Amino acid sequence: MYSKILIRYGELTLKGENKKDFINFLKEDLMLRIPKNEIKMEYDRAFIDYSAKNLDSLKYVFGISSYSCAYELENNLETIKSKVIDIANNKNFSSFAIDSRRHNKNFSMNSNELNIFFGDAVLESFPNKKVDLKNPDLKIYVEIRDKKTYVFTDYIFALGGMPMASSGKVLHLISGGIDSPVAAYLMQKRGLKVSFINFITPPHTDKKTTDKVDKIIESITKYQMNATLYQINYTKIMNYIGLVSNQKYKITLMRRSFYRIATKLANKFKIFALSTGESLAQVASQTLESLYTIGEVTDLPVFRPLISFDKNETIKIAQTIGTFSLSIEKACETCELFAPKNPVTKPSRKEAKKLEEELSDLYNLENEIVDEVVIKEYKIINL
Template sequence: MTYKAFLIKYAEIAIKGKNRYLFEDALVSQMNHALKKVDGTFHIRKEQGRIYVEMEGEYDYDGAVEALQHVFGIVGICPVVLLEDEGFDALAGEVIRYIDEVYPDKHFTFKVNARRARKNYPLESMEINAQMGERILEAFPETSVDVHKPQVMFNIEIRNQINVYSTVIPGPGGMPVGTNGKAMLLLSGGIDSPVAGYMIAKRGVTIDATYFHAPPYTSERAKQKVVDLAKIISKYTGPINLHVVNFTDIQLYIYEQCPHEELTIIMRRYMMKLAEHFAKENKCLGLITGESIGQVASQTMQSLAATNEVCTMPVYRPLIGFDKQEIVEISEKIDAYETSILPYEDCCTIFVAKHPVTKPSLNVIHNDERKLSEKIDALMQEAIDTVEVIHIEA
């Protein structure tokens, strides 16, 4: 069957009270953006707490569904038939025609779920359920009714137009991107940080990203891997400005001046400072990392406190209590995993100490960082001045 419309379902937006229209408008904007690259002509409209996508002529059905499945705020995409109200007999005929076309095999159990949003319709919801169920059984005696666990649910919504649908394709949920500010993601080539960016964007936050590159210790392939990961998550987050920071000289200087067991923590502190600089420059309201308590030496409670100390804006860590397998499952769900595990080194793994400190003392860290005072400010400024910004869009 060629559908000419989708009914879009959302969840949290419905409880936003007087601000609800702002969230709906943001969702419509994100949907328009997602459908731009899909073959076909699409028109999106709001009506009585519903959002519809209507299509003109031929279009790419699978492409449209896939695009909408990447729009945060959508919980269901329903291929729907929109009918004018021409009486119950005409409606029953259209429902029979719909079933005959959509379900070649009629051996299924069903339930009719009517909702009378327009109260001037002559039949109440329960009457529609009973009478429509009777018509379906007469037309297709091989079907049967199961009101508890039906194989097919026929939804009939009586609105300005009558909505008939039986398929609800899951959306990603969450809130529309752009409704909850902007944050800077510290994006590496690993599994965790792309998932962290995805999860924060799911709550309506616009994402930019910072990647620390260390040539010649990290290759162009490692950089391209990060660009590819940014492109994958941008399917959900929208366009991302990726800040590629040359971190080599800073890392080497820390390596020369500081105890090796503290390298990771001290490098991480300077990464946070640089990421925060670009975050403020881009009017972000916080930083995002993929850290999880205890996963590695730099992610113990003491280590996280040491890196937090250099930040003046909030640091959001959506994976903080996740097991690695839970993170991997989300990475696979968003199609980032296979790219994340490509064997290209990142700047952190090159300078890892054999025995990194797991419970760093801030007093010791402060004393060791004083050894950097001669050149670190100039090196930081050079990293800022030479940053490469790549605009990434799926």
């Protein structure tokens, strides 16, 4: 039976003097999922106790490149050799290779000598097998560290990216569509702790629609264990914008309003960036002119991780993270309800500002609904 799971840090190894801080962020994430006494962090590796639950937990952890189920042994040459032969005895193979790493520079053999020593031991026990360094059927890894040695045969590739919250916080405009959940996941991958803002328009937005958004957020939250949703009742403003003289601009004005409201909330809760699921040229509100006109209203950076993605690329990620089946459920989305028959595709800032001047109460209404925001908390107890 394996005794440990050996974890490799990936990108964290490039962080120089800041590396320790990023390792601490990773440890904090692991501690939300795994008992503290089962975690050991080192400069270039982490080790946790082996269990099926701990192994499954690592599927949702950003900041690690790969991990391996390993045997933890004393730094004794004969003990390690015995385990290497035992592993070979339980595998079906014709060719093999040994990959040794001597992190403990006081150990009696260097890495190349260890490869020869363990390779000879396997050949002596299995004389009909052969060494193949390029494409072996079986590869046995040996890592000799300062206090213990770890022996394993497989690499399990992880999510990569940066540890949860190591890059700060972002407020993400979430909908029930395919794109925005994927964009939130990609923000998490870069080490951002994601909070969400969602606009509802009751009675048009029914319970089925809000339940759908809840399920999507819960699905994404397994990567950061807890999240906050700021839910905005947008009905009054949606109806008000509907009175504007140039109906083609309704979606542009609505999204400008979304950005202003999101910016107010972000400032209130000390969040320094917004993010969205926008992809360039996908719909009328995502042309370059639209992004330029809509983005004018905020002084916060707006992250758009899907900006160059085509729909199939986004769908593939949505299927991988489990949000696709939720996103395609029928629901009453605010943007869809409000969209004019022929929305403007190349809006101008000048025209948008002129139309907003027709709506003299718009900014007051936005301030009002920010004060009336409903805050919902999500917490993952057991994955």
